[in-house]
Amino acid sequence: MDKKALLNWKVHALAIVLSVIAELIGITRFTTGIGVILFLPLLYAFIMALAFNENxxxxxxxHLGQHSSHIASQWVLIGIMPFIAKFGVGIGPNIDKIIAAGPALLLQEIGNVATALFALPVAVLLFKMGREAIGATHSIAREPNIALVADKYGLKSAEGVGVMGVYVMGTLFGTIYFSIMAGLFASWDLFDYRALAMACGVGSGSMMGACSAALGEVLPQFKEDIAAFAASSNLLTYATGLFVSVFVALPFTEALYKLLKSFSKGKGEEHSELAQLTAQNGADYTEEKEVSLSITETALALILSSFVGLIVNWVNTPANDILTALPGMAIFWGCSLIGLVIYKFVKIGVPAVAWISTVAIIxxxxxxxxxxxxAEYTAKVGFLPLLTPVLAYAGLAISKMEIKLFKAAGFKIALVALLAFTGTYVGSVIIAQVML
Incomplete structure (x- = not known):
């Protein structure tokens, strides 16, 4: 795939149309016996996009042309940058509150060990999984966790199969699930809104955004504070999350796995059902590589992505038309570009989105x-309108590998993944609540 393919007008036109339709549908609330369940526009954008995915x-x-899923995949990464900048500018005005909650922000990351507590017993005792359960349940399996498992075990190992399985489920359902779960928790009125917001910082921009947006809809009086605490927590997760995985979560999961396996009479580690299914279905982790863009090319790509965001923002809030919201979006564009330049030249292992967020905070x-x-200009651009197109691109971006692995693993890995996500959020909420 060459660089020109990234400008496939059909992909971008479809993302705009689907995002606009999703925003026009709006937010749907369901009051149930267990609380309030929210369906955000990002859910509709993602589901509709799946119907147009070539895979x-x-x-x-x-009809979208060759490589449409790979094109959309790269635009997910580009589209998330202004969104991260939007969250970053919400931290500065609330810096005193964030500093006051410092211990809770720092320590809630340890709550991620609940990921294994929730998911590992089901994986080992009920589904009879082998060592792929370690890869699947030690984290929510985003890119740093994949890198850790790849380095320690190899992606073709049982642990590699597990971490990739949850990664795929996170790509498919993670953002949507976090939005529903957070709204439900907020409706119970059991936890401090700051604890709920901090727990949204799971190391994924889209999951954090959906989680905090849902909280903001249920608790509108704390909307700005929620965004600030969630973004701060997410930024800290970029810095500390991998270390927590290396020194706490992964060793804990290994130890718990051995304990649970001693009670399990299931299949042996080398021949677990998930590993066999994955091999039989030919799940392959070698995907077409992203197109490498220069800083100048990325700057131009960000202009296109920003234009998409301006259109969707206008539909979401008619008073903020394209010209009214343009200065705020230009600020997000500048933060994104400066963050990318720092990332390119400062090679210390900090992801680009963390630099973007830092610039926005400053x-x-x-x-x-x-x-x-x-503050005045960026207030004209909403959180959700920036995220909705990202989920439209994400629906178009689902790859053959992800489809294969989903078919191979079935409902078992999906349930384990959802339990892992739940454990991450619940554990972090509890730790933050205790520390506040």
């Missing part, structure tokens, strides 16, 4: 000369 519905997807601090203008 899900080939007869429809072929320009929003009260001490920054133009922080009042930054």
């Amino acid at each position: 899900v519905v080939p007869s429809v997807g072929k 320009i929003s601090l009260p001490q920054f000369p133009f922080s009042a203008q930054v």
Whole structure:
């Protein structure tokens, strides 16, 4: 796939149309016996996009042209950058509150060991999984965790099969699940809103955004604070999450696995059902590589992504038309570009989104000369309208490998993944609540 393919107008036009439709549908609330369940526009955008994915519905997807899923995949990464900047500018004005909650922010990451507590017993005792359960349940299996498992065990190992299985489930359902789960927790009125917000910082921009957006809809009086705490927690997770996985979560999961396996009379480690199914279905982790873009090319790509965001933002809030919201979006574009430049030249293992968030935080601090203008302009761009197109691209981006692994693993790995996500959130909420 060459760089010109990234400008496939059909992919972008479809993402805009689906995002606009999703925003027009709006937020749907269901009051049930267990609380309030929210369906955000991002859910509708994702589901509708699946119907046009070349790997899900080939007869429809072929009309988008070759490599449409790979093109959409790269635009997910580009589209998330202004969204991360939006969250970053919400931290500066609330810096005093965040500093006051510092211990809770730092320590809630340890709550991630609940990921294994929730998911590992089901994986080993009920589903008779082998060592792939370690890879599947030690974390929510985002990119740093995949790198850790790949380095320690290899992606073709049983542990590698597990971590990739949950990664796929996170790609398919993670963002949507976190939005539903967070809204439900908020409706119970059991936890401090700050604890609920901190737990949203799971190391994934889209999951964090969906989680905090749902909280903001249920608790609108704390909307800005929720965004600030969630973004701060997510930024800390980028810095500390891998170390927690290396020194706490993975060793804990290994030890718990051995304990549970001693009670299990299931299949042996080398011949677990998930590993066999994956091998039989030919799940392959070698995907087409992303197109490498220069800083200039990325800057131009960000302009296109920002334009998409401006259109969807206008539909979401008619008062904020494209010209009204343009200065705020330009600020997000600048933060994204500066963060990318820092990432390119400062090679210390910090992800680009963390640099983008840091730049956004700095320009929003009260001490920054133009922080009042930054707050005024960026307020014209909403959180959800920036995330909805990202989920539209994500629906178009589902790959053949992800479809294969989903078919191979079936409902078992899906349930284990959802339990892992639940454990991560619940554990972090409890730790943060205790520390506040």
